[in-house]
Amino acid sequence: MIPTNTPWSGLEAGKVDTRRVSASARWNWFWAVMPRADVALVLQLSDLPNPAPELPKLRNLEIRFQTLPGGPILYVRLKDSAQLELFETLCRDVMAAGELAETEAEALERAIGRTFRWHYLLRGGKSEALSEESQKGLIGEIEVLKLLMSVLGPKPALTAWTGPSGAPKDFELKGDCIEVKARRGASQPFIKITNEFQLAEVPGRRLWLGVLAVDKVQPPHGRTLTEQIKEVTDMLEQSEPSAILEWDLHLADAGFDILHDYSAWRWIVSPPDFHIVTDDFPRIAAPIPLGLSSVSYSLALSACAPFRADWCALQTNLIEAEKL
Template sequence: MIPTDTPWSGLEAGKTDTRRVGAAARWNWFWAVMPRADVCLLLQLTDLPKPVPDLPKLKNLEIRFQTLPGGPILYIRLKDNAQMELFETLCRDVMAAGELAETEAEALERAIGRTFRWHYLLRGGKLEVLSEEAQKGLIGEIEVLKLLIANLGPKPALTAWTGPSGAPKDFELKADCIEVKARRGASQPFVKITNEHQLADVPDRRLWLAVLAVDKVQQPHGKTLTEHVAEVTDLLERTEPSTIMDWDLHLADVGYDCLHDYSAWRWIVSAPVFHTISEGFPRISAPVPLGVSTVSYSLALSACAPFRTDWADVQANLIEEVQP
């Protein structure tokens, strides 16, 4: 029995029955009830995307494309009607994300991206704001990401950003890897290396260490983490909107949610200082002795000075990656 205080009330069970969400909606959203009385959200499409994108897999939801006589749709179906209140919240959030789009293709990308974010949260993602240390680390990686976007383009840069997924290096390209460390500018001149794999050599790839100063400041100085994120979002929307979903998924993987309030923290960030990780660089790297693992240590930046280089050197190598 469908409760009367839901958007699905009044729809007939036993067949697929639909009701348009609202005349003011930019895109063709429908509340629907499937033959087994399962409630759904539908997005009617003009064409199926090519290639068909991956869709999140959730225990109590079915998310699929389907071609009907009236055309293709994306539908999100709730398998357990006991979760209808939460499902309505999810549906409205997905629609709100899609309604910001200027094209149907972008609306679909945004809807799928927002569903992936729910996928992340419902599988145990962080519901609280990021700690100060986590904010600093994310801001540092975003600064390097912006450099890569400017030189490689949004899609290759986001593909290279592997740190959020738990990879050993923050950025992994075809012939280069970059590890990013954010530190407080006024602190002792050290950076924390959290395991033996972060500065370990990768066969057939150059390895760079990028160090940035990220400092907390008072208003009106600096920017919040939300503002740092918004800058990249705006850049992607202007240059390559199809990458928004990848961007959202990376942010979800590090525990960032745009609904969290980061107004209590404002940050200024320096330009990254790059170092070449090569023979003689001070480090503890894999393989370590048998039985030893997760080796963390402080690395003195003074000892790294002989290996310091500039962005132009790194950039010259990265440009080779995209040349035919």
């Protein structure tokens, strides 16, 4: 039974029944009830996208393209009626994002990207916010990601960001790999290398170590992790909304949930210092003696100083490698 105080009240179950959301909306949004009495949001399209974009796969939502007698649609269907109130919030947020688009194709991209942003809401995210150390690490990687976006563009930079997926290096590009370490600015001048693979050579690629200070501060100084992430999201929405989907997936892999409250932590970030990792760079790297594994150690920044390289040098290498 659909509650009367929802947008779906009055729609008939047992068939696909729809009601236009608003006559003044830029795009063709409809509230819908599907044959099994599941509520849905529908975006009517002029044409199906070709190729079809990847769609979110969520436990309590079904998101699909379908061709009906009246034309193709994208629909988002709720499979768990207990989540109805949250689902209505999701639908209105998805429509708000789509309404910012100038073309139907962009509206579709924005709708899909915003649905990905809600992936934790209806499938069940992590019960706890990221720890302080995890927040620092994620902020450090995002700072380097922003630099790469400025050089390569959002999509290539996001494709190169492999840290959240558990890869040995935080960024893997055509000719270069980058390992990022975030530290407290006032801490001892060491960084923690957590395994023998982080600074191991990658055949055919240069390896760089990026080190930056991420310090916790008191309000009103600094920004929260959520604010740091919103900055990148807003930039993508304005410049390349089709990249939001990959951005959201990376954040999910990193354990970030938009529903968690990060207001208790505010951070300031220093520009990263980069080092080129060559044969004589101080490190313990694979292969290591048989029987040893998960080798962690502290690396003195003073020992890294002879290998310092400025961002311009790294940027030049990145651009040249991407051209090959």
